[in-house]
Amino acid sequence: MSLISWSITAFDIWVIDDLQDTFSLKSPKKSPLVLRMIVLMFAMVCGVYICSICLKQIGTRTTNEFLNVEEPQRPCPEPNIEPWEIPYVHYPKPKTYSRDECACNPVRYFAILSMQRSGSGWFETLLNNHTNISSNGEIFSVKVRRSNISSIVETLDTIYNLDWLSSASKNECTAAVGLKWMLNQGLLQHHEEIVEYFRTRGVSAIFLFRRNLLRRMISVLANSYDRDAKLLNGTHKSHVHSPHEAEILARYKPLINATLLIRDLKQVEETQTKALEYFKSTRHIILYYEDILKNSSKLADVQEFLKVPKREVKSRQVKIHKGPLSNYVDNWDDLQKALNGTQYQSFLIGDYRK
């Protein structure tokens, strides 16, 4: 605007000057008049040029405002991706902050689908070590969040809109956002609606299972035994333990009922198979804890799956249960006998020390 007024002023001065000269009729020489005409022409051309630029800018601004009203979620240039990827690429606009310089970086949505004691905690710390990945933890361990499908959808919407603020949040420069979700946390119960959500919102699933389900099971049992033993010790300190009980507490190893163990192993296998069947139509990858431990390319596979820049990722969290299984069970001989000759026999020898 100041440019316009300046140009008009300059133009006016020249015109007035010229008129004065014309009316004075006392121009002594011709050459200054020609010179003035040239300068006047130059000023006019400049004025018209500046005006046209200003008008163009005003015009562009109006068009932008118009577009913003019409189509608010398409301000970013098209990313250079394969057509099949388009449904999986998002540009969330968080309510609580601005994505600033990363506003036009595409974001992928994921969910780690796993079972307790399958190394998903460790796996998640590995993912969160990547500057562009935010995995927000076991969000649905809190019961109210999974009490019905509307609560689940509301929670997922908040996470995927980058409005879930946790220690894992990378905020504006997140390129992949997700959570850790156990199969028994409403996932299988509401599988139809959740599969539909994943399909329509473009969420990719990362299945994380453990190959050695016996190790997993013993880990679960040892973990709850651990808790129970501590609880028993704490609350009944003044009570006299039976010699047997005291002995178990001292050695800190659970006795495992082999009959129940085989039943539970079968159940876990069935649960995993069911989950894979339910979610087979979603985009997914299947990972095993043991493979990630042994084979570093598995982490590169995950980064490729999430389309984040390849990085080396580290975790300071210790891996679950190292060493021979017999260290963790009181009646190892009974277990060996019970599993010998069954489909689970191989679980007895698997030892994934690293």
Ligand SMILES: *[C@@H]1O[C@H](CO)[C@@H](O)[C@H](O)[C@H]1NC(C)=O
């Ligand atoms: C990843 O881990 C390394 C080593 O523990 C640490 O120095 C780095 O800050 C971590 N990066 C992120 C983004 O957490």
Ligand SMILES: *[C@@H]1O[C@H](CO)[C@@H](O)[C@H](O)[C@H]1NC(C)=O
């Ligand atoms: C779903 O659960 C939430 C939290 O428990 C509750 O506030 C809400 O009323 C429930 N909605 C329906 C439709 O049941």
Ligand SMILES: *[C@@H]1O[C@H](CO)[C@@H](O)[C@H](O)[C@H]1NC(C)=O
């Ligand atoms: C990853 O994060 C960094 C900042 O930590 C950012 O500069 C970069 O653009 C992000 N990459 C992607 C693909 O979003």
Ligand SMILES: *[C@@H]1O[C@H](CO)[C@@H](O)[C@H](O)[C@H]1NC(C)=O
């Ligand atoms: C039980 O308590 C005693 C002493 O209060 C302690 O030495 C022992 O380690 C505890 N055992 C467990 C299993 O916590």
Ligand SMILES: *[C@@H]1O[C@H](CO)[C@@H](O)[C@H](O)[C@H]1NC(C)=O
């Ligand atoms: C194992 O559990 C089964 C079923 O609950 C029970 O019948 C059996 O007596 C238990 N065995 C032992 C050794 O505790």
Ligand SMILES: *[C@@H]1O[C@H](CO)[C@@H](O)[C@H](O)[C@H]1NC(C)=O
């Ligand atoms: C390690 O993982 C990569 C990628 O998934 C796979 O191609 C390769 O065969 C694996 N190596 C071993 C020794 O299993």
Ligand SMILES: *[C@@H]1O[C@H](CO)[C@@H](O)[C@H](O)[C@H]1NC(C)=O
């Ligand atoms: C397992 O069964 C085989 C025969 O089927 C036997 O030779 C072996 O000693 C058994 N192992 C254990 C640990 O019971």
